[in-house]
Amino acid sequence: MQAAVVTAVGGPWEVKNVPEPKAGPGQVLVKMHASGICYTDVHQTLGNLPGLTFPCILGHEPVGEVVAVGAGVHSRTVGDRVGVAWVQGSCGRCEQCLRGHGLFCVVSPEITGIQMQGGHAEFMPMNADATMLIPDGVSYEQAAPIFCAGYTVYSGLRWAKPQPHERIAVLGIGGLGHLGVQYSKAAGFDTIAISHSPDKDKLIRDLGADEVVRDGKGLAAAGGADVILSTSNSTKAMIDSIQGLRFDGRLITMGADAEPLSISLLDLIFKRIHVIGSQQNGRDYLYEALDYVARGKVKVMAETYPMADAPKAYQRVAEGKPRFRAVLTM
Numbered sequence: 001m002q003a004a005v006v007t008a009v010g011g012p013w014e015v016k017n018v019p020e021p022k023a024g025p026g027q028v029l030v031k032m033h034a035s036g037i038c039y040t041d042v043h044q045t046l047g048n049l050p051g052l053t054f055p056c057i058l059g060h061e062p063v064g065e066v067v068a069v070g071a072g073v074h075s076r077t078v079g080d081r082v083g084v085a086w087v088q089g090s091c092g093r094c095e096q097c098l099r100g101h102g103l104f105c106v107v108s109p110e111i112t113g114i115q116m117q118g119g120h121a122e123f124m125p126m127n128a129d130a131t132m133l134i135p136d137g138v139s140y141e142q143a144a145p146i147f148c149a150g151y152t153v154y155s156g157l158r159w160a161k162p163q164p165h166e167r168i169a170v171l172g173i174g175g176l177g178h179l180g181v182q183y184s185k186a187a188g189f190d191t192i193a194i195s196h197s198p199d200k201d202k203l204i205r206d207l208g209a210d211e212v213v214r215d216g217k218g219l220a221a222a223g224g225a226d227v228i229l230s231t232s233n234s235t236k237a238m239i240d241s242i243q244g245l246r247f248d249g250r251l252i253t254m255g256a257d258a259e260p261l262s263i264s265l266l267d268l269i270f271k272r273i274h275v276i277g278s279q280q281n282g283r284d285y286l287y288e289a290l291d292y293v294a295r296g297k298v299k300v301m302a303e304t305y306p307m308a309d310a311p312k313a314y315q316r317v318a319e320g321k322p323r324f325r326a327v328l329t330m
Contacts, residue, residue, distance in 0.1 A: 003121035004310035004328070007055045009047035013311040018057075020123050023070035027125045030082060033140035035119035036061030036302075037326040038148050039175070039233075042318045044113065051114045060086050060112040061144045062119020062126075063134060064330075073128040081134040083147045086280055088116055088130040103280065119144075120310060122330055132286055135294035145175075145300045145325040146289050148280075153180040153231060154289040155281040156252040160227040162189060169194055169213075169225035171241050172232030173204055175324045176254060178301055180229045181207045183289070186297035192225055194218075194241055219244025227252060235259035242267055250274045302327045 001020045004013045023029035041058045043049050063083035066076055076082065090097045090105030097105050110116050110127065117124055134143045153176045162168060169192040170180040177193070184191040185208030193209040194216075195201070201212050213219050215237075219228075224246040230238050235257040242251060242263065251273065253261070267273055280286070292298040302325035305313040313326045 001122040002307055003057045004059075004307065004314070005055050005057060006045050009054060010045065011054070013045070013314045015308055015310055018121070021117060021125045023068045023073075023125055025071040026073060026128055027070040028066045028073060028076050028080075028082070028128045028131065029068035029070075030062070030064040030124050030126055031067045032062060032064040032119055032122055032124055032330045034063050034144040034304075034330070035059040035121075035328045036144040036148060037120075037313055037317045037328065039317060040148070041113075041314065045314070045318075049114075051111070056113075057118045057121050058113045059119030059121070059328075061146075061148045061327075062112065062124055063140045063143045063147065064124070067123075070128070076128045076131060080131075081140075082126065082131040083134060083143055084112060084126045084131050085147050085151055085286060086112055088112055088127040120307075120328055122307070132283070132290065135290055138290065138294050141302060141304055141327050141329065142293055142300050143290065144327050145179075145302060146293060147286070149176050149325060150179050150183075150289045150293070150298070150300070151280050151286045152176060152254055152278075153229060154183045154292075155285045156180075156229050156254050156278040157183055157187065157227075158285050158288075159276065159278045159281050160229070160250045160252050162187075162227050166226035167192065167223065167246075169219055169228045169241070169244065170209075171228055171230045171237060172234070172255060173197070173200055173207075174231065175322070176231035177229075178207055178324045179298060180231055181209050182298040183292060184229070185209070186292050192219060192222060194228075194237075194244075196237075213244075216240040216243030225249065229254070231255050233257050235261055239263070242273065245271065245273050247271050248273070250276055252276050252278050254278055300325055304329050
């Protein structure tokens with residue numbers, strides 16, 4: 001089969017012929033139809049995340065059709081349209097796993113694109129119990145980015161536990177942020193976008209934002225927000241946005257930066273704000289995130305590339321050029 005292979009740390013992506021995998025016990029073999037490229041793929045290629053051995057096949061937004069079922073699998077069948085998220089399995093024995101927090105397993109996690117083969121290939125084995133059925137009517141190209149970008153930002157919204165009449169702000173209108181605006185609006189909240197790019201204003205409003213502001217000061221002037229979904233990779237922008245948090249406000253951080261996040265103790269104490277790290281916080285959130293797409297409430301904006309153009313697609317993602325996601329199609 002063909003696959004986009006990262007040959008070495010910091011090396012280029014190369015489309016190569018590699019052996020076709022089999023479905024092991026408890027697994028399904030999926031003929032890939034689409035696989036989203038996430039900026040995490042860039043971090044992995046550069047060796048910024050632990051656990052990878054090279055050469056490797058990345059891709060943790062994989063979707064396709066089940067073509068073979070391994071021993072012991074009863075929940076999936078040939079022909080099912082499925083995808084799988086970041087974490088596919090865990091040890092099941094450590095304290096976190098026993099508490100139901102397999103996401104935090106540190107003994108033997110099975111992570112897509114690290115311990116498990118990723119989706120940038122023609123075929124991919126997936127742990128059957130970790131897969132999620134793709135709703136009818138949702139294309140593979142629309143579904144793929146939901147398994148990381150959409151799942152992540154919607155999990156952040158749900159983890160913030162917004163209440164009726166609260167206001168949601170989305171910081172950074174990019175690959176995650178353009179989905180965050182749509183999810184917030186689809187869930188019925190007044191939604192404010194914090195964007196430094198005036199050229200995006202019309203698009204942001206078309207996505208459903210009620211207001212667009214430039215920074216934390218502008219957010220405060222617009223009445224503030226009870227929740228800020230921070231999808232930006234800029235620590236400076238995150239700190240600035242706190243000016244616009246209301247009392248008991250929550251800053252939900254999903255973007256990553258090497259710079260530390262410094263918070264004023266006066267804000268923490270006298271405004272009683274919360275700073276909450278968030279990732280993919282529950283399988284039910286993935287179901288809901290896909291359901292909003294199926295109901296036409298959320299639409300991914302993505303550039304698509306054939307497998308042969310995987311190196312070009314990766315380079316565009318590394319340079320921050322796609323508007324807003326990049327998806328390989330097979």
